[in-house]
Amino acid sequence: MNMSIQEFLQHMANGISLGSLYALIAIGYTMVYGILRLINFAHGDIFMLGTYLTFYGIIFTPIPWYIVFILAPALTGLLGLVLERLAYKPLRESPRITVLISAIGASFLLQNLGILVFGGRPKAFPTPAILEKVLNVGGVSIAIVNFVIPIVTVILLIGLNYVIQKTKTGMAMRALSKDYETASLMGININGIISITFFIGSFLAAMGGIMWGVKYPQLMPHMGVLPGLKCFIAAVIGGIGNITGAVLGGFILGLGEILLIAFLPTLTGYRDAFAFILLIVILLLKPTGLMGEKITEKV
Amino acid sequence: MLKINNMTMRFGGVVAVNQLSMEIEKGQIVGLIGPNGAGKTTVFNVVTGVYKPTDGEVYYGENHEKISHLRPDQIAKLGICRTFQNIRLFKELSVFDNVFIGGHLRLRSGLFSSVLRLPMYNREEKEMTKKAEYLLEKVGLFEERNEKAYSLPYGMQRRLEIARALATEPRLLLLDEPAAGMNPQETQDLMEFIYNIKDEFDLTIFLIEHHMEVVMGICENIFVLDHGNLIAQGNPQEIQSNERVIEAYLGVE
Amino acid sequence: MKKISLKDNIWLKIGILVVALIGLVVINLFLDSYKVKVLNLCAIYIILGLSMNLINGFTGLFSLGHAGFMAIGAYTVAILTMPLEAKTMNYYMKPMVPFLLNLNLPFIFALLIGGLMAALFGFLIGAPVLKLTDDYLAIATLGFSEIIRIVFINLQSITNGSLGLKAIPQMTNKFIAEPLGLSSKTNLLWAWGIAILTIIFMQVLMKGSYGKAFKAIREDEIAARSMGINLFKHKVMSFTIGSFLAGIGGGLMAVHLGTIDPALFKFALTFNILLIVVLGGMGNIYGTVISAIVITVAMEALRFLDGSMNFGFFTTPALPGLRMVVFSLALMVVVIFKRDGFIRDTLEKVRGKYAKNQ
Numbered sequence: 001m002n003m004s005i006q007e008f009l010q011h012m013a014n015g016i017s018l019g020s021l022y023a024l025i026a027i028g029y030t031m032v033y034g035i036l037r038l039i040n041f042a043h044g045d046i047f048m049l050g051t052y053l054t055f056y057g058i059i060f061t062p063i064p065w066y067i068v069f070i071l072a073p074a075l076t077g078l079l080g081l082v083l084e085r086l087a088y089k090p091l092r093e094s095p096r097i098t099v100l101i102s103a104i105g106a107s108f109l110l111q112n113l114g115i116l117v118f119g120g121r122p123k124a125f126p127t128p129a130i131l132e133k134v135l136n137v138g139g140v141s142i143a144i145v146n147f148v149i150p151i152v153t154v155i156l157l158i159g160l161n162y163v164i165q166k167t168k169t170g171m172a173m174r175a176l177s178k179d180y181e182t183a184s185l186m187g188i189n190i191n192g193i194i195s196i197t198f199f200i201g202s203f204l205a206a207m208g209g210i211m212w213g214v215k216y217p218q219l220m221p222h223m224g225v226l227p228g229l230k231c232f233i234a235a236v237i238g239g240i241g242n243i244t245g246a247v248l249g250g251f252i253l254g255l256g257e258i259l260l261i262a263f264l265p266t267l268t269g270y271r272d273a274f275a276f277i278l279l280i281v282i283l284l285l286k287p288t289g290l291m292g293e294k295i296t297e298k299v
Numbered sequence: 300m301l302k303i304n305n306m307t308m309r310f311g312g313v314v315a316v317n318q319l320s321m322e323i324e325k326g327q328i329v330g331l332i333g334p335n336g337a338g339k340t341t342v343f344n345v346v347t348g349v350y351k352p353t354d355g356e357v358y359y360g361e362n363h364e365k366i367s368h369l370r371p372d373q374i375a376k377l378g379i380c381r382t383f384q385n386i387r388l389f390k391e392l393s394v395f396d397n398v399f400i401g402g403h404l405r406l407r408s409g410l411f412s413s414v415l416r417l418p419m420y421n422r423e424e425k426e427m428t429k430k431a432e433y434l435l436e437k438v439g440l441f442e443e444r445n446e447k448a449y450s451l452p453y454g455m456q457r458r459l460e461i462a463r464a465l466a467t468e469p470r471l472l473l474l475d476e477p478a479a480g481m482n483p484q485e486t487q488d489l490m491e492f493i494y495n496i497k498d499e500f501d502l503t504i505f506l507i508e509h510h511m512e513v514v515m516g517i518c519e520n521i522f523v524l525d526h527g528n529l530i531a532q533g534n535p536q537e538i539q540s541n542e543r544v545i546e547a548y549l550g551v552e
Numbered sequence: 553m554k555k556i557s558l559k560d561n562i563w564l565k566i567g568i569l570v571v572a573l574i575g576l577v578v579i580n581l582f583l584d585s586y587k588v589k590v591l592n593l594c595a596i597y598i599i600l601g602l603s604m605n606l607i608n609g610f611t612g613l614f615s616l617g618h619a620g621f622m623a624i625g626a627y628t629v630a631i632l633t634m635p636l637e638a639k640t641m642n643y644y645m646k647p648m649v650p651f652l653l654n655l656n657l658p659f660i661f662a663l664l665i666g667g668l669m670a671a672l673f674g675f676l677i678g679a680p681v682l683k684l685t686d687d688y689l690a691i692a693t694l695g696f697s698e699i700i701r702i703v704f705i706n707l708q709s710i711t712n713g714s715l716g717l718k719a720i721p722q723m724t725n726k727f728i729a730e731p732l733g734l735s736s737k738t739n740l741l742w743a744w745g746i747a748i749l750t751i752i753f754m755q756v757l758m759k760g761s762y763g764k765a766f767k768a769i770r771e772d773e774i775a776a777r778s779m780g781i782n783l784f785k786h787k788v789m790s791f792t793i794g795s796f797l798a799g800i801g802g803g804l805m806a807v808h809l810g811t812i813d814p815a816l817f818k819f820a821l822t823f824n825i826l827l828i829v830v831l832g833g834m835g836n837i838y839g840t841v842i843s844a845i846v847i848t849v850a851m852e853a854l855r856f857l858d859g860s861m862n863f864g865f866f867t868t869p870a871l872p873g874l875r876m877v878v879f880s881l882a883l884m885v886v887v888i889f890k891r892d893g894f895i896r897d898t899l900e901k902v903r904g905k906y907a908k909n910q
Binding site for chain 1 (some may be wrong): 683692702706
């Protein structure tokens with residue numbers, strides 16, 4: 001092992017920012033699963049949509065980029081909400097597998113709509129100049145995005161935590177994910193809460209998408225597939241339904257991936273397999289994830 | 300036949316059954332009663348292996364074999380089968396198939412033998428079919444054998460569940476509220492039916508029931524649970540005059 | 553009085569089968585090679601659809617790992633049937649391991665080994681993941697399928713990595729066509745023969761005790777195990793058989809295409825099969841067969857959607873993606889509005905009418 005401390009710090013910065021992105025996307029999975037027990041297969045494609053919307057907002061409108069960075073996720077949030085209304089709501093009483101099939105259909109629909117509308121060729125993300133700088137801290141050069149990403153993530157997480165812990169909506173969300181039946185009898189507006197959940201999840205995914213675009217500035221209609229799957233895995237690792245767990249899982253996955261190829265470069269080709277192997281290990285050893293609770297089926 | 304030794308079942312902080320010890324003799328009809336939430340179905344779930352007890356053991360058979368660490372399918376193979384309180388049929392399958400599947404655990408032919416239709420498998424399948432048809436006659440569902448299970452009225456579904464359980468060739472049959480939702484005439488028929496199958500198949504029967512006329516009418520021995528604790532045990536006369544049982548049922552503090 | 557019906561007359565069945573096979577040989581000779589290819593693909597998708605339906609529809613396990621098992625079958629068949637020259641031509645970046653380089657087997661053995669390899673992996677993968685339920689199983693099997701793909705990209709000296717394999721030997725009807733002075737095409741007997749065998753196999757299996765046990769597991773796991781059915785054993789059985797058939801389908805696919813690479817075995821391939829199963833009806837054999845044919849033909853027929861269209865007076869631009877938009881919408885519409893599969897319902901309606909007319 002001959003890695004200088006500088007190199008190691010670079011990898012760490014890289015891993016933390018990747019982990020932040022995974023965390024942001026994983027939250028959407030975990031919130032939806034917590035309430036509906038559904039793997040929102042199309043979540044990765046919502047992430048893709050968010051990135052493309054940002055792209056078009058910057059290129060084709062005179063709106064300044066920092067406003068687009070808020071507007072595009074908001075719009076994506078609305079799209080996520082619409083997706084739920086069209087693809088999942090009609091199936092709320094159906095077996096879980098049926099809803100999952102609908103979600104898989106929605107995922108392919110969005111990808112192919114992406115190809116149809118945005119074109120299949122990759123597009124370059126219009127990164128604002130200010131975010132392209134590279135900082136030099138004591139001999140370690142780190143791209144500024146690797147600082148910005150964790151900071152933005154932390155701000156968003158604080159905001160989310162406030163919504164969930166302190167607002168009425170957040171309380172209703174927690175009630176729904178704890179006990180759907182009872183909560184629905186207590187006069188909670190279920191449809192409203194589910195819509196808000198999808199809005200928040202999609203908003204955060206789009207935020208992740210924007211920062212993803214800044215970090216890896218190449219947009220493709222299929223770009224959401226792999227991050228989507230990995231972030232679902234992150235949510236499972238943390239304990240699905242648990243937001244803190246999703247964040248933890250995101251960081252474990254992001255850091256793990258980067259450090260794996262940093263320390264074992266021969267395994268670079270297996271980078272994308274890492275998440276799946278981790279998933280299977282977790283499912284076999286602790287299926288409820290690191291922070292999940294055990295649920296027993298009633299007979 | 301069945302011996303439960305100091306069994307406790309805890310879910311999180313809730314104690315569903317507390318240090319229960321009881322014994323069932325071969326050939327008896329034994330009742331398990333108690334108010335709602337007393338832990339009766341939990342006892343069934345532990346005996347049939349759906350739950351692993353938090354503490355204590357369950358023994359079964361002449362040799363007092365320990366079964367509380369076994370899987371439900373292993374326990375069924377040893378000869379313990381059950382019905383469910385909230386009817387669990389194979390809904391989309393035909394009435395015949397429901398009973399036929401009950402015999403699957405006694406099948407000795409392997410998968411290949413079944414797909415290649417080897418003589419051994421064919422013979423076994425013929426036997427299973429005969430047995431299923433016989434049991435359907437027995438419970439009066441032969442005419443309905445091609446209907447889907449879910450399309451049957453409630454009472455017939457209960458009988459179908461018993462037929463399916465009998466197809467597994469049990470020696471100990473657990474019935475979870477067999478008379479639920481039945482009118483007095485049906486209840487009367489059911490009691491005769493239970494006597495009947497007990498004699499014909501040489502069964503020991505362990506049942507949970509709320510209809511007191513059933514319990515008092517056919518059970519030789521009755522166990523009473525309240526809040527997970529065994530509060531009384533004895534023959535119908537003893538139970539009917541037991542203070543604690545009356546208290547538990549009337550809710551006197 | 554005994555009526556002669558299709559149901560219990562074995563000789564009538566065999567007769568129909570023989571006529572169908574002869575018909576197939578004739579069609580094979582006179583249809584143009586593109587149509588023969590489409591027909592061949594139909595048969596492959598029948599096998600794949602049935603294999604997924606066994607796992608997902610009949611046993612109620614939700615597996616999304618089909619592309620992975622197909623990849624195993626496809627690569628096994630390709631590697632075992634390619635002649636030495638084709639191999640040396642393919643593996644120019646990194647030489648192939650010598651042991652496999654000179655290995656060459658007749659197609660039928662290669663295909664069988666392909667199926668068995670897929671079954672072996674199905675068994676090894678199934679053993680741990682089949683303890684999981686529903687959606688966890690779905691994501692774990694999908695994960696395994698991706699792992700297989702990634703491993704194939706990296707095992708260059710065996711699979712030739714992302715370059716893939718070209719010039720996989722074709723199975724043609726040369727032996728009949730040439731003596732008759734006709735051009736030789738893909739031999740339909742292989743894929744269709746195996747598809748018919750698969751249909752018969754599925755029927756026999758599902759009518760028997762094991763098949764019924766699978767269905768019982770789908771209906772109610774708790775009741776099934778209380779009736780003495782070893783859930784795990786039966787799930788592994790169903791999964792392994794399904795993987796075997798997926799491997800066979802993959803092997804046939806490799807020969808059908810002549811060229812394979814890891815990108816072919818992405819989740820999109822599993823999606824196509826899922827589409828067939830859902831449209832045909834979960835747990836329905838004939839629904840799956842019809843659905844496989846309809847979807848395969850439609851996928852070909854709708855290829856024009858992705859290209860540009862010339863209406864004489866004006867030309868629409870090419871619209872890549874539109875075709876799959878149509879299919880994903882079809883899947884969602886069926887799931888949302890017709891829970892139990894579109895074709896199964898239609899089949900039952902037709903049967904109902906037929907029964908009334910009798």
